[in-house]
Structure formats: structure tokens, C-alpha cells
Amino acid sequence: MMKFWLFLERLDRRWIYLAIGLSVIIPLIFPFNSPTTITPPTVNLWNYIDSLAETGKPLMVITDYAPSTSPELDPMSRAVIRHALEKDIPIIIYGGLYPQGFGMSQRVEQYVIDEMNHKKVNGDTIIYGEDWVLLPFIPGATAVIMGMGDDFHRTSPEDARGNSLSDLEVTKDVRRLGDIGLIVDISGSSLPRLWLQYATTRYGVPVGVGTTAVSAAEYYAFLQTGQFVGMMGGMKGAAEYEQLNEDLIEVKVRRVASIAMDAQNAVHIFIIIIVILGNISFFVMKKNKARRF
Amino acid sequence: MSISTNLWVWLAAFLTLTIYSFLYKDNIMYKFAEHLFVGASVGWSIAIIWHLTVFQYIIDPIKEAVLNKDVLGFILVLVPTIIGLMYFSRFSRSKGWIARWPIAVTMGYYTGISITPSIETNIFKQVEGTILTSFNPGSLGSWWALLLLVGVVTTLFYFFFSVKHAGFVGRTAKVGIWFVMIAFGASFGYTVMARVSLLIGRIQFLLHDWLGIIK
Numbered sequence: 001m002m003k004f005w006l007f008l009e010r011l012d013r014r015w016i017y018l019a020i021g022l023s024v025i026i027p028l029i030f031p032f033n034s035p036t037t038i039t040p041p042t043v044n045l046w047n048y049i050d051s052l053a054e055t056g057k058p059l060m061v062i063t064d065y066a067p068s069t070s071p072e073l074d075p076m077s078r079a080v081i082r083h084a085l086e087k088d089i090p091i092i093i094y095g096g097l098y099p100q101g102f103g104m105s106q107r108v109e110q111y112v113i114d115e116m117n118h119k120k121v122n123g124d125t126i127i128y129g130e131d132w133v134l135l136p137f138i139p140g141a142t143a144v145i146m147g148m149g150d151d152f153h154r155t156s157p158e159d160a161r162g163n164s165l166s167d168l169e170v171t172k173d174v175r176r177l178g179d180i181g182l183i184v185d186i187s188g189s190s191l192p193r194l195w196l197q198y199a200t201t202r203y204g205v206p207v208g209v210g211t212t213a214v215s216a217a218e219y220y221a222f223l224q225t226g227q228f229v230g231m232m233g234g235m236k237g238a239a240e241y242e243q244l245n246e247d248l249i250e251v252k253v254r255r256v257a258s259i260a261m262d263a264q265n266a267v268h269i270f271i272i273i274i275v276i277l278g279n280i281s282f283f284v285m286k287k288n289k290a291r292r293f
Numbered sequence: 294m295s296i297s298t299n300l301w302v303w304l305a306a307f308l309t310l311t312i313y314s315f316l317y318k319d320n321i322m323y324k325f326a327e328h329l330f331v332g333a334s335v336g337w338s339i340a341i342i343w344h345l346t347v348f349q350y351i352i353d354p355i356k357e358a359v360l361n362k363d364v365l366g367f368i369l370v371l372v373p374t375i376i377g378l379m380y381f382s383r384f385s386r387s388k389g390w391i392a393r394w395p396i397a398v399t400m401g402y403y404t405g406i407s408i409t410p411s412i413e414t415n416i417f418k419q420v421e422g423t424i425l426t427s428f429n430p431g432s433l434g435s436w437w438a439l440l441l442l443v444g445v446v447t448t449l450f451y452f453f454f455s456v457k458h459a460g461f462v463g464r465t466a467k468v469g470i471w472f473v474m475i476a477f478g479a480s481f482g483y484t485v486m487a488r489v490s491l492l493i494g495r496i497q498f499l500l501h502d503w504l505g506i507i508k
Contacts, residue, residue, distance in 0.1 A: 021496075213487035256497070268489070
């Protein structure tokens with residue numbers, strides 16, 4: 001038995017990298033379709049967005065992230081935009097407070113709109129200006145939120161395609177941030193707190209959040225107080241939202257996050273096993289060394 | 294299986310593999326991809342800031358103000374631009390002190406603007422969420438609320454350094470450490486999940502977009 005613990009202690013870390021790589025690749029090629037348990041923060045966000053269909057107020061989806069966090073956050077953005085478009089909720093897609101987000105918003109926009117229009121080729125197609133609008137990057141961070149809160153059209157007079165916001169169906173009545181039904185900030189940084197601080201506290205606009213798993217723990221405190229209306233946390237949150245879309249409004253598309261959850265589960269099990277074995281090995285070897293001296 | 298015919302997908306796959314080659318050992322291909330990434334990121338950022346900020350918010354408005362003979366518009370753009378340019382005085386040893394002015398303006402603006410909403414969002418609402426719960430012994434939520442209250446109070450005790458951590462204070466602070474450790478554990482677990490998600494995202498790209506092995 002001692003040989004086994006000694007082997008573990010001296011194991012080259014590259015074997016662990018390989019094992020983690022295989023734990024990801026094998027479930028992706030041979031999925032075992034692990035069930036997705038849906039948690040209240042995701043349901044609350046889904047329900048809030050769904051309720052906007054009755055109010056007619058637009059939903060603002062902010063892609064406040066860069067390519068480094070897109071595997072977790074892209075599926076969230078796509079799922080939220082799909083949901084809103086399926087329910088005819090007008091959407092304002094905004095790249096957020098830093099320039100990288102604009103590229104992400106363009107990518108997500110193109111992907112979902114192409115997908116929706118392809119699906120609805122003989123029915124209602126999704127039309128720019130009537131169903132969604134894409135805002136450009138505006139430098140200024142906090143000043144942008146406050147500017148939008150006071151006068152939306154003055155802060156962003158034109159959309160990303162050079163049209164006046166006053167001429168577009170989605171934005172013509174959005175004179176200030178308060179005319180927006182809900183802001184969903186999808187971000188891997190602390191920016192959702194900034195939106196909360198200014199959009200919610202100052203202008204009373206509800207905010208929901210989609211965030212990376214790293215930031216999720218921090219945001220539970222704001223969910224508990226009801227400051228965020230709901231949250232998607234990490235790839236699991238995105239998978240939950242995809243599941244809700246499929247179960248409740250029959251959105252049948254490739255569920256990127258749900259597919260990934262098999263690999264996620266496999267790696268988690270592997271990590272739990274190596275953490276336990278690593279700890280046992282540490283204590284056994286420590287005891288063994290103490291005996292020898 | 295349908296391998297991509299898109300050159301950009303092949304380039305992205307090549308760069309992904311070169312970056313992951315570091316896991317085996319440091320090598321020249323990894324160094325190449327790393328430097329390419331840094332160079333491309335900086336170049337992209339400069340181009341974006343130049344076109345979307347400098348041109349759009351300084352050069353174009355100044356041109357417009359000059360053409361329309363709009364003196365107020367001209368001043369409203371010129372003054373913040375000069376304040377911003379003062380940052381560059383840091384490159385001179387004798388004139389470096391000028392950079393304190395734009396720093397003072399920025400600090401003053403952001404501090405003034407954020408004090409009220411920051412306190413309201415991060416302190417008042419959080420304290421309210423901790424104490425304003427009507428206790429009902431039959432409800433599980435009430436017990437969670439009580440646990441939350443105990444967690445907040447004991448953790449505050451742990452971070453209270455004006456009194457020696459001995460006796461009642463020491464014992465309460467020890468309970469606080471347990472709460473802090475559990476919070477760190479939850480946070481670390483989430484961090485592992487996030488890092489694994491990034492790996493999954495790249496592998497999905499390689500298997501789906503590049504090699505077409507998975508649907």
C-alpha cells in the first residue's frame with residue numbers, strides 16, 4: 001500500500017492534465033445526458049424576463065465580457081436572447097462598458113438572429129429595429145449608466161449601425177433607463193454591481209445577472225436581499241436556462257451549456273477523487289516520515 | 294465527421310493547441326502564441342480607443358464645433374481633453390507633478406458620484422437583508438436567516454482587531470473563522486468549475502467547430 005501512496009506523491013502532474021483532458025473529451029464524444037436540476041435563481045430570472053411580454057417594455061441584454069470568459073457566458077447570452085425573441089419581447093443588445101463586450105454582442109447577435117430567422121424562414125422573421133437593436137460601445141463606464149438614466153437618446157444617439165434611436169421601434173420610447181423593463185448584465189467581472197449601484201439604486205431599474213462561476217459566490221449576497229431579480233451562475237446556470245427554454249417554450253436548438261455539463265460532472269468527480277487521494281497520501285507520507293526519524 | 298474548411302478556424306485551433314502545449318513543457322510554439330496574443334490585444338485596444346474614443350469624442354466634435362463656430366461646444370470638449378492630456382506629464386521628471394491634477398479630478402468625480410449609491414447598495418441593503426426577517430420556527434427559511442445572522446455577527450467579530458481575541462470574543466471569532474473558511478471553500482469550488490468550463494469551451498471548439506466530431 002505504501003508503494004501506492006509513494007507513487008501518488010511522485011506522480012508527474014502532466015498525467016493529471018492528461019486525465020482531466022480525457023475526462024472532458026470522452027463525455028463530449030459519448031454523452032451520458034446527465035439531468036439538469038433547475039435552481040431558484042435561474043427560475044426567478046426566467047420568470048421575470050417572461051413577464052416582460054405582458055408589459056411590452058424592452059429587455060436590455062448586456063454582454064459585459066471578453067473572449068476569455070465566453071465559454072461560460074456566450075450560452076447565457078444566447079439563451080436569454082432566444083427566450084426574449086420567442087416571446088416577442090423587444091431587446092436592446094449592448095456590449096457594455098468596455099470595448100471587448102461590443103465584439104461579443106455582435107457575435108451573439110449574429111448567431112441567434114441567423115438561427116431564429118433560419119427556423120422561421122416561412123413565418124415571421126426577426127427584423128432589426130422592430131425586434132432588437134444593437135448599441136455601440138460608448139466610453140465612460142459609470143458616466144454612461146448615469147447618462148442613460150437621465151437621457152438615453154443623448155447618451156447613445158445612434159445604434160451600432162448608424163440609425164437614430166428615435167427612428168427605431170424598439171428604442172423610440174426609451175427616453176431614459178427607467179423605460180427599460182429589465183437589465184440582464186452578463187459579465188465575468190464586478191460590473192453587475194456597478195449596474196446595481198446606479199441603474200437599480202439610483203434609477204430603480206431591476207437588474208438580473210449572468211456570471212461566471214468564479215463571481216457567482218459573491219453575487220448570492222445580492223440575490224438574498226432581492227437586489228438582483230435572478231442569476232445564472234456559471235455553465236450550470238446557462239444549462240438551466242437552456243433547459244427552461246426547452247421545457248417551457250419549446251426552444252429546440254443545440255444546447256451548448258447542457259452538452260458541456262456531462263464533461264463538467266466527469267471532471268468534478270475526478271477532481272474530488274484526486275483531492276481526497278492527495279490528502280490521504282499527504283498524511284500517510286507525513287506519518288511515515290515521522291516514524292523514520 | 295466534417296473538418297472545417299475555414300482558414301480562421303484552423304488558425305484558432307492551431308493557436309489553442311500551441312497554448313495547451315505548455316502543459317507538457319515550455320516551448321517555442323507556446324512563446325510564439327503568447328507573444329502573438331499580447332501583441333494582437335494591445336494593437337486591437339489602441340485601434341479601438343483611437344477610433345471609438347479619440348476620434349468620436351474629441352477630434353470629430355472639435356471639428357464640428359469649429360465648423361459651426363460653436364464656442365461653448367468647443368470649450369466643453371477642449372477642457373476635459375487638456376485635463377486628460379495632463380496625464381502624459383508623468384513622462385517628464387520636472388513636470389510630473391501636473392499629473393496630480395487629472396488624478397484629483399477623476400478621484401473627486403468618482404468618489405463624489407459613488408458614495409451614496411455604494412453605501413446604499415453594499416451596506417444598507419445588505420444589513421437590511423441580514424436583520425429584517427420575521428422568525429417563524431416552522432419555516433426552514435427562518436432557520437437559514439438565523440444562520441446567516443450568526444455568520445455575519447461572528448465573522449464581524451473575527452475582523453474586529455481592536456480587542457484581544459480571547460475569552461468570549463476569541464470563541465466567537467473562532468466560529469467566524471469557520472464561516473469564512475466555508476465561504477472560501479464554496480468560492481474555490483466555483484472557481485474550479487469556472488476554469489473547467491473554459492477548458493470545455495476550447496475542447497468543444499476543437500471537436501465541434503474544427504474537427505466536426507461532435508454535434
